Amino acid sequence: MMPPIRAGGTNVDLGLDGRVAIVGGASKGMGNASARALAREGARVVMVARGAEALNGAAQTIATAHGTSRVLAIAADLSVPSDVARVAREARAWGGRIDVVVNNLGGPPPGETEGLADEQWHAALELNFFSAVRLNRLVLPLMREGGYGRIVTVLSLSIKQPEENLALSTVSRTAAAAYTKVLSTEVAHEGITVNNVLPGSIATERLQAVAEMQAKRQGEPLERALDIRRGLIPAGRFGAPEEVADVICFLASAQAGFITGQSIVVDGGQLRAMA
Secondary structure (H helix, E strand, O other): OOOOOOOOOOOOOOOOOOOEEEEOOOOOHHHHHHHHHHHHOOOEEEEEEOOHHHHHHHHHHHHHHHOHHHEEEEEOOOOOHHHHHHHHHHHHHHHOOOOEEEEOOOOOOOEOHHHOOHHHHHHHHHHHHHHHHHHHHHHHHHHHHHOOEEEEEEOOHHHOOOOOOEHHHHHHHHHHHHHHHHHHHHHHHHOEEEEEEEEOOEOOHHHHHHHHHHHHHHOOOHHHHHHHHHHOOOOOOOEOHHHHHHHHHHHOOHHHOOOOOOEEEEOOOOOOOOO
């Protein structure tokens, strides 16, 4: 997969210095890029992922760059209610406050609607919907207490432009988007913003897995499937995780206080709809 072109890494003062941020899926991909970007902007970052080894390695990178006091790694599965409660509890104990939450979890397995069992639908909703509902419910009182709140949920372009064989992901993430909109209207008067980021084709392990699945279904080589996908993007390339992370960082910032209830697409022009 051709690496994307990106010119970034320049600091701007986003008002995040000393803020405490929880980032899900932080051991790799867009979650890891978001954790690094938030730390670069001065935030203290609680990194959460299921795999302890990869998570600890990712946290060490931030600790080396910014100091051990700026990062906490918590191995947990955010689709499990008891783990969500533990993350919120440990993050508060470590940071003294919680100002930012980045809800970011992997996608459920592929499948078309007719062949999916109830258990698969329930699992997808636990992963992409209830994980955000539960964590947000726990952190909102802490955000009110601290006088600052930014909630960003990483979903997918597929909620606006569905892809073949990704029914579970599309439906569960669309439910999360509707929840974000409702919640945003309920807490806006308290200065808490709630937004979604909808990545398109971003160069991550998830993109590789989806391309492999689609190549197999179509009887095409993987490189051909990637070329077809790349051809759908007017920018002519896949995005970088860091480009999504920069948008998340801005939405977490003091400057984004009047942006709420939005689903912001980061896709190089892939979405063809007008709105």
